[in-house]
Amino acid sequence: MVKRFRFGRPIETEAVVNEAGILGGRVGASVQDIPGFLKVTAGTGMEEGSTVIYEMGERDAIYGLGENVRGINKRGWLYESNCTDDCIHTESKHSLYAAHNFFLVDGRERFAIFVDAPQKIVFDMGFQERSRLAVKIAPGGFVLYILEGDDLRGIVREFRRMIGKSYLAPKWAFGYGQSRWGYQNEEDIREVVRQHRENGVPLDSVYLDIDYMEQYKDFTVDGERFPEFPAFVKEMRQQGIHLVPIIDAGVKIEEGYPVYEEGLENGYFCKKADGTEFVGGVWPGRVHFPDVLNEKARRWFGLKYQVLLEQGIDGFWNDMNEPALFYAEEYLKEAFGKLADYQKQELNIHSFFAMKEMLLGVSNRPEDYQTFYHDYQGEKICHDQVHNLYGYGMTRAAGEAFDELKPEQRILLFSRASYVGMHRYGGVWMGDNCSWWSHLLMNLQMLPGLNMCGFLYTGADLGGFGEDATEDLLLRWLGLGIFTPLMRNHSAMGTRMQEFYRFGHVDDFRNIIGLRYVFLPYLYSEFMKAAMRDDMMFLPLAFVYPEDEMAAGVEDQLMVGESMMIAPVYRQNARGRYVYLPEEMKLYRMRSGEDWDEEMLPAGHHYVPAELNEVLVFVRPDHVVVLSSGGGCVEKVDTSRLDLLHFVKTEAVYEWYEDDGYQKKVNLEAGITRIVVKSDKSVRAEGARKIECRLV
């Protein structure tokens, strides 16, 4: 059951698109109607914020908040929805690049809350007091949805029904991608592809970070470094490679640059109170921000992607769209002025740190976000009131344009910043992480929360973006990454190079990355079913075994789709790990598609060895996992013959979905083949495809 309560005059976010079945209708409910277990202090004016309070039981767990720091169970920390470009994701952070205001409480009561409001929100999940949950919404209206139900997964499905179907990525985007901020030209990219092909390591895409552009100008390609871009795109496609360029939020201020000139002429950029364009500083230097919340400006910006589609590009990643602000031009002048004052003083404990703080505070400064405006739904709205919608708007621009320009074909699209609702237009990657073992674990822990908010096409920068990776870290991280829809190795300029061939053990990489292609039939099927059925692909154990108290505490294992559980190793020098099995499972310790051990494990606690070249997969009772025999890229994966990992006590029925991977229009049921395996080892496959299945 979903109830809606509207406070004040909320800004429409278009997060919720399906109103059917929601109690409360369009008319605002009052505080008195809120269920007894919640207390709401609503200050809906612009001066005071509102607070939703809940007293938690000693054992209550909290799930959700999408992309954020800390564990699967969010209890005990303070989180914020405040999209921020901050690449140091330590435990003390409160927010990453996204605003995903949905969470479930699982304990004395079982319910979920979605706070639909684009302004800043603070979620105190038992930080100030261990038993108190307090959601503090910054001044402004908001809509509070309360979802009640007996079943965590069912509540999520209800929420997903409200917010609309998830974005579908093309199948090739489930292949392995290699990326680095630093590939400078055609030759650099050819070398990446050559290394993969020659070493027999599969690859489907190479990403183009900001260096491909001319002076970091959106929708341009540097003519010196890519003299014949369309021909180069074609050359790559012939080798089975998709090139995926980055698009940034800020548009460079440069006379003669058409995007700048058109935007200026049509008034499509965000403006200050005085009506002049706001000037921020990002990669290209001085930029304007397109007003992607304004319908006309959004369409204009979205159609610009056509420039690259026309050159053969079929995938994009949208970046810097929190929007990141290295500096606001006006404040930078002020800061330089203050520096002159500091220069005259003796710098001690007070002045030195004040100066340092001022300098570091020049970037992403909240006060600067208050100085420009959007023309949104006919109103002039200050950016800080809709800050969390910016990345959503930018990605929606592209998504809507693709629907117009490529009505049939799926285009790869994912974003750094996001808000609930953006999941209909694209996926997200988890932003600029670091080459830290703790971020491998955080990668895993973010997956279920993202899935809850409809972000199914997602993954982290494998090996870590910032800082120096080690070979073992990359191998272990790939051991998780082979299961995430977006599987991309990405790293930052200035860090150690981290393509597989920078390290010594090519065989290990070939085998681990190869496993991705072996699991592809299962992963793609589970992704598509989750998308079409408003379901999750990655689940905390508590969602599948709600009565198992031990399962509720597991923070480093996930259920992946219907049939299996994963338990990656995420510690340096570890040669195995502890695993909790809520029920009997069959362990496959996989070294490649042809080489593995298997072992039956009873329910309970286990220490399971796993060397650097091994990946642990646990198959549930009466379930099978469909495998291919691999391939060098997605299109070469043959799904007419499937191998089945199996643990069948009575009967396993697997609904295997498959399609051509390019069509936007999907008929799920029509694409399903039912694979039935009985305990007598008989296998039957019926439905969409005629396939050959083999128990292995």
Added chain:
Amino acid sequence: MVKRFRFGRPIETEAVVNEAGILGGRVGASVQDIPGFLKVTAGTGMEEGSTVIYEMGERDAIYGLGENVRGINKRGWLYESNCTDDCIHTESKHSLYAAHNFFLVDGRERFAIFVDAPQKIVFDMGFQERSRLAVKIAPGGFVLYILEGDDLRGIVREFRRMIGKSYLAPKWAFGYGQSRWGYQNEEDIREVVRQHRENGVPLDSVYLDIDYMEQYKDFTVDGERFPEFPAFVKEMRQQGIHLVPIIDAGVKIEEGYPVYEEGLENGYFCKKADGTEFVGGVWPGRVHFPDVLNEKARRWFGLKYQVLLEQGIDGFWNDMNEPALFYAEEYLKEAFGKLADYQKQELNIHSFFAMKEMLLGVSNRPEDYQTFYHDYQGEKICHDQVHNLYGYGMTRAAGEAFDELKPEQRILLFSRASYVGMHRYGGVWMGDNCSWWSHLLMNLQMLPGLNMCGFLYTGADLGGFGEDATEDLLLRWLGLGIFTPLMRNHSAMGTRMQEFYRFGHVDDFRNIIGLRYVFLPYLYSEFMKAAMRDDMMFLPLAFVYPEDEMAAGVEDQLMVGESMMIAPVYRQNARGRYVYLPEEMKLYRMRSGEDWDEEMLPAGHHYVPAELNEVLVFVRPDHVVVLSSGGGCVEKVDTSRLDLLHFVKTEAVYEWYEDDGYQKKVNLEAGITRIVVKSDKSVRAEGARKIECRLV
């Protein structure tokens, strides 16, 4: 067996003080004499560095490097010896505040290396290539010690014999201490003490961070905030509280301030090439650094502590002695000049980050450490050649002065920066950590390495120094901290207050902190035995169970002394943890000195529940752990009656050491009482003390 190889003209560090039994003598050995398994490329001139290379076996583990990041097994990362004031101890750091150039290789061969050299050293422990260990020593001479033996613990004892006996802290310093950068005056401190006493939470010391000083001037006390300091010290002592002031490395430049004027007059500060005093910026603003490497200056600086000893102080912590350098005055001018240039440009990807890097790079800038000199052993030596000796020199200054001023009495002394050899003069705390769960684990992981280098009196800032602590983090961290000799809750100005009474569950804190005093007889005994016998108090499991391959991989449990193993919980929301037992042990799940469960656990893997108010202690077979019945401060702990945690299959013999806790002169054997417990539950105690023992 220890062999010494001298390369070039090493700078004497006085790390090694006992030459007996070392092969190689005072005459330099040549590269040809190095054991075959090591390759040494020695460039001993000032232009080229030297490298020691070892090819590791697939399973070799590396232990040591003292205070540094990452796991107990140091394999797989790049470490540096380069004392640095950097408070963000993430996984990507290579160095903390100390230079502890000792490590053991345990695998195909078993040996240790100590590189005695005060310049920067890089330890590549399989970072660049998984199988290659490479120690890169910056230009300059060095002494390489190679220690071989069958037994890891025996090799450590041999090393410790070479470097001399560890510092002994007074017994009161084994009590709980409360600290915060921010206690402003007498009233603040009285409130801390009152809260502990009124709530029945034990406390032995309150630390005075920089705020007690007058304008951050060493050896001053602010007269407004502490109008009658000696009387206040006395008042606190009457309540069982020791006040422990901080001393910083830099001396404020201020006319009329005697320390500054004396230092200047006698030429005791570090000077630039032109003979004028080097000016750095730290807390007080502009400072000079006392040349603590110069014997005369060191004695002068050390005797200054007398000012506080005379006022009743009997403990100190030495800080900022890497030395931390917020800025060098000369370079700051240059930086401001460069800023003016940046101000004229459009700031883009290149210029903006270059500017930011320049500004952040003003602090602890390597080039600035090259601009001043020490008058060391009759030579003018550039600071960067002896950088890692500075904290050692400062702490030695105090330690030598205490020997002169207080020849009988132990004075508490610990330092932030350190080098091997400093362990004879004081302990170390682990520096400015953060309120991160990962730092709780890192606290545990650093203990054995510090012990190897003789740093027995040590501990981390419990609850975390920087960032905001949560109640559960503090409780869990105290659950480890009750076992570390230095047990101090410390936090930084601007972070959430983290005295126990800022949180809700007073009973939990009373019981957990109370456990420290319950374990005191055992901990003090184990500390003193480790100190007098050149042994470790905290050991990786591999040191006690060398044949157990699984034990070698355990990164989150430690042996504490002879009888017990600890396994703290270090994850938010965890209600237990996995524990590996190399042999059968008896688990005591302790809630207080009166309330616990016990359980016999067979060797192997276990999941062990542990709630927030519980601490896990594992007693080894045929061992006992001596407990007191607690007390509000160390002097109130009654050791005439001991309770014994016990797991006796045949016979347990425990050598219990006890003394008055104040005398510098220690006769270990004379202080030992032998407690013998037999399987028939008979208990006998013979030796130094007449005590009553009770099996519990």
